[in-house]
Amino acid sequence: MRMAFLLVAICGALACGIVLWAYFTPMTGITGTAGAALAAFGGGMVALGALLKAAAPGPGGFAALLSVLLFLGILGTGAAAYFLMQFVALGLMGVALLAWVAGVSRVARLDRGAIA
């Protein structure tokens, strides 16, 4: 489970880096745009959230909230990357989504095991 969220964090950080590069590099089509800044911020938040999730994997309201926010962050950053035509970042968010599903499934199984 921790590995899954670490993978989400890596994807988020990479997406953030890619979009930041496009933000600061001249003539990428999205240089200096608000959309690129937003997507970079989103990628960064995904990375941060995933690290928190990996560090605090236990059950509880905060962890559940973090999972939901992480999911929304991945979707939002992926959508932004799509509309910015940053397809590598979009692919990373796809991987992040799969990892998130794996991580959340693992949490759910552990929770069920704890209840049983």
Added chain:
Amino acid sequence: MIRRHARMLALAALLPVAATAEDAVWDTFNGTLAATKYSPVTSFTPQSVGKLKQAWSIHTGDLADGSGTLPETIWSATPIYANGLIYVGTPFYRILALNPATGEQVWSFDTQTELAPLTQPGLKNRGVAYWDSGETGTCGKRIFMGTMDAHLFAVDADTGTPCADFADGGSLNVNQWNTVNDVFPFSLLQPPTIHDDTLFLGWAGMDWAFSEAPPGNVLAIDARTGALKWEASFIPEEIRPKTGTANVWASMSVDTERDLLFVPVSSPSPNFWGGNRLDPIPMATSVTALDTNTGNVVWSYQLVRHDIWDYDTNAAPTLIDIEKDGQTIPALIQTTKQGMLYVLNRETGEPIFPVEERAVAASDAEGEKAAATQPFDTWLEPTNDADAMPPVFWLADLVSLGQCSRDRETYRYEGLYTPPSETGTLAYPSTAGGMQWGGGGYDPVNQKFYVNSSVAVQLYKLIPRAEYQDKGSGAEQGYYPQKDAPYGLLLENWLNWAGMPCWSPPYGYLSAYDLRTGKLDWREPFGRVQQWGFYMPPSWGSPTIGGPAVTAGGVIFIGASMDSRVRAIDAATGKELWSDLVQAPAVATPAVFTHEGRDYVVFVAGGNPILKPEVGDQVVAYTLP
């Protein structure tokens, strides 16, 4: 005065290589004096253009985004290929000569013009004109460029040295002929059109700012001396003092065989209220034919009666031949902001196909009397629907909690030519078109005509003088004082609070017409809208500025789009074949030519705030491997 660069020292090496007889040139703004924007180059085909590579790219350095002390640059210069060199003018009013194979600067000439937005919201330039006198020696071949402060410069095409025999040492003060209502200078943004040894000059001004403004004219200037040969005016003499403009700010075309100059005449002053000019002004918002030798009006065809929408005739008509009833008719096709394409006999000005006079909406503004009818062309399908604007965009309406729908109910719209009103009028097409000053491109072999167009709705709101507060304008939006009229005007794109267009996409098209049949071959959404960096779906298209270049290989090259891409389009289907990202929207028509056996397409990426606030100073050339 002159800033010639050190490279001039290697003169022998730098003297231009004479274009070979086989070279396809692009030696005038529209490619040809017939304004066809057609190149006989055949190597660019639907099969080959996917392999296009950037040959070179340069940045002129003449760039300002308006954040510093300089106004923003608005650069729309079509590169000229002639005399074995590429020539471009810049918005800092410099002329550059470039090596077509490498982009290396061969010489430059700085006019030292004050960089002030005297008549325009930014520093504008649409390029230069080339003239070959047929004589040898210095200034046997010349480059001409105008400035916003009404000076026309002539320099030697080989070296950039000012032509001493032209006016005052190579500089002509055109404002000397600005004698009626001279509230602004004759801004020479569009390069002159040249036929034989005569330059034909129009100019731009501020027709939105004043009711009484300089009346429009075309000046014929001796290319050798700068002497005035003749002047043609488009407002009747007796009413010139109380109105103005009906000027010619766009490019012109020439029938060299018949010695006819075709000029697109703009609207009178002020733009959006005409109570001061109820007298007939039959040549305003017209296409007019002048005798190139005398300036006499051969014919004039008015496209908008009593124009109160700023529907300037804004592009050179394209000269074509039309087959009708077994006869070949010398014709022209005039594109318009209002979305109609008029096909006229270029010898007589008569419509070749029926044009209907249709009743249009009346004005309710004080002192105004809108024309009761307007001419509607019936042959070619308009680029923009004259009877209905695009429906309200559901997403914009949803985001604005119904604001767009409420606007639609509140504001006047009764089809094309609904007059501006105090309530507010939705104008479709907008003052930015419809079709813009790039005009269309024509393939004379296949008799196909290609043109890009925008789908945009604007709000025109007349503000009574007592309530009017000028808060500035720019990029075809903002407050327009119309000094001495009972109204100022607020002009805005019709957007919701979030900045989303209230009308449904697509926002722009590229169309192909078969001029043998008058049928629309295809119409495809063209380009992509970009907002905050986000690209909208291709099916939404983009508003466009700048025209297409058509090649004999069956490919159309065009920038024009909001997303700063330049594209190659399949002329047969309208499908995109290739694209590349450039620095800013490439709002100049590209040039296509052959240099030393190699074919090039060259774009200038200069930007235009009408599309988006992005400026550029890039000249970029592409060629096949």
